[in-house]
Amino acid sequence: MTFVSKYFIILTTLWGIITFNSCRTEEEEFIQAPDETLLTVNSKVASLMLKTASNDGSIDNIIDQSNCFNIKHPFEVTANGEDIIIKSIEDYKIVEYIFDDDDDDIDNLIIKFPVNIILNDFSEVKINTQSQLNSYSNNCNGENEADDDIECIDFNYPMSASVFNSNNDLISTKTFTEDSSLFRFIKNMDSNYFVSINFPITVKLWDDTEIIINSLYQLESTIDLHKNDCDEDDDYNYNDDDCDDCNVDDLIDFLTSCSNWTVDKLERYNTNYDDAYDGYVFNFYSNGTVSSYWSGITVYGTYTASGSGNNITVTINIPQLPYCNNDWILHEISKYTETKVDLRVGYGDRMRYKNDCN
Numbered sequence: 001m002t003f004v005s006k007y008f009i010i011l012t013t014l015w016g017i018i019t020f021n022s023c024r025t026e027e028e029e030f031i032q033a034p035d036e037t038l039l040t041v042n043s044k045v046a047s048l049m050l051k052t053a054s055n056d057g058s059i060d061n062i063i064d065q066s067n068c069f070n071i072k073h074p075f076e077v078t079a080n081g082e083d084i085i086i087k088s089i090e091d092y093k094i095v096e097y098i099f100d101d102d103d104d105d106i107d108n109l110i111i112k113f114p115v116n117i118i119l120n121d122f123s124e125v126k127i128n129t130q131s132q133l134n135s136y137s138n139n140c141n142g143e144n145e146a147d148d149d150i151e152c153i154d155f156n157y158p159m160s161a162s163v164f165n166s167n168n169d170l171i172s173t174k175t176f177t178e179d180s181s182l183f184r185f186i187k188n189m190d191s192n193y194f195v196s197i198n199f200p201i202t203v204k205l206w207d208d209t210e211i212i213i214n215s216l217y218q219l220e221s222t223i224d225l226h227k228n229d230c231d232e233d234d235d236y237n238y239n240d241d242d243c244d245d246c247n248v249d250d251l252i253d254f255l256t257s258c259s260n261w262t263v264d265k266l267e268r269y270n271t272n273y274d275d276a277y278d279g280y281v282f283n284f285y286s287n288g289t290v291s292s293y294w295s296g297i298t299v300y301g302t303y304t305a306s307g308s309g310n311n312i313t314v315t316i317n318i319p320q321l322p323y324c325n326n327d328w329i330l331h332e333i334s335k336y337t338e339t340k341v342d343l344r345v346g347y348g349d350r351m352r353y354k355n356d357c358n
Contacts, residue, residue, distance in 0.1 A: 068140035206230035265352035
């Protein structure tokens with residue numbers, strides 16, 4: 001055998017070894033990739049994403065008292081005899097204002113059927129009667145019971161993903177603009193394809209903190225860490241979070257920008273005194289003083305406000321008007337038809353100022 005032939009055989013053998021090792025390395029890398037960088041069916045991170053993107057049915061509990069679905073807008077209800085068209089989430093507040101108006105009555109809400117309900121998976125069902133609605137409600141977890149949806153963390157949109165086949169060929173790129181599109185995509189993922197989330201993405205926590213996510217591992221650990229951080233408010237007591245967005249500056253602005261407040265609700269020591277200050281008008285000033293006028297008499301006192309959210313304390317001290325004086329907790333600022341500032345302490349003391357200036 002000639003030297004050239006031997007040299008050719010050696011080169012051919014070396015090339016085969018190099019080629020085999022190269023192919024093997026690429027194959028090993030591709031097989032390992034799904035566990036580290038690609039979203040796969042039935043993986044833990046896919047399950048967490050699905051629960052985070054699912055529809056939260058508790059947002060309209062004042063209407064349907066059901067955590068696993070909500071009623072699609074628009075629809076019409078009658079609350080304590082008043083007809084209301086619910087066009088958006090903000091309109092739930094109108095129902096709440098009506099229910100809050102009097103603590104001594106029995107609140108009654110009637111839904112005008114038919115309506116469509118939106119389930120956790122964003123599918124819709126037409127409901128024709130209250131009994132049919134009740135049958136769906138009975139399948140929901142009860143008040144404040146644990147459920148699958150994750151409400152303490154949300155995705156910021158848009159976000160996108162690339163879909164590959166088993167040959168590592170790019171099939172398509174999907175863009176998601178809301179929870180429903182992401183949920184349906186993950187729910188219907190084909191096990192024959194691999195999905196790569198296009199990082200970075202951003203998630204928002206319940207307290208509006210934003211976190212930039214750069215990998216599936218970081219996404220999984222972030223959702224796991226924060227999924228139980230907040231009160232998901234899966235109860236039916238619409239009175240317990242009326243001042244989530246209240247702040248001292250807004251309260252003082254309401255009180256000082258309107259003149260001649262009146263008292264339309266007054267309870268002290270579990271006794272009704274609604275008429276005790278009938279004909280009295282109150283004015284609040286930015287320097288912390290408050291005046292009251294009635295029958296040609298004017299008296300003065302002080303007020304202060306501190307805290308935030310559902311823990312704002314309003315201290316009122318008007319020596320001549322003892323029923324006004326208390327370390328009140330701001331319960332709600334209502335802006336439906338009239339402006340009302342509702343102050344309470346426990347279950348026995350309540351004072352509500354009313355004004356029509358807004």
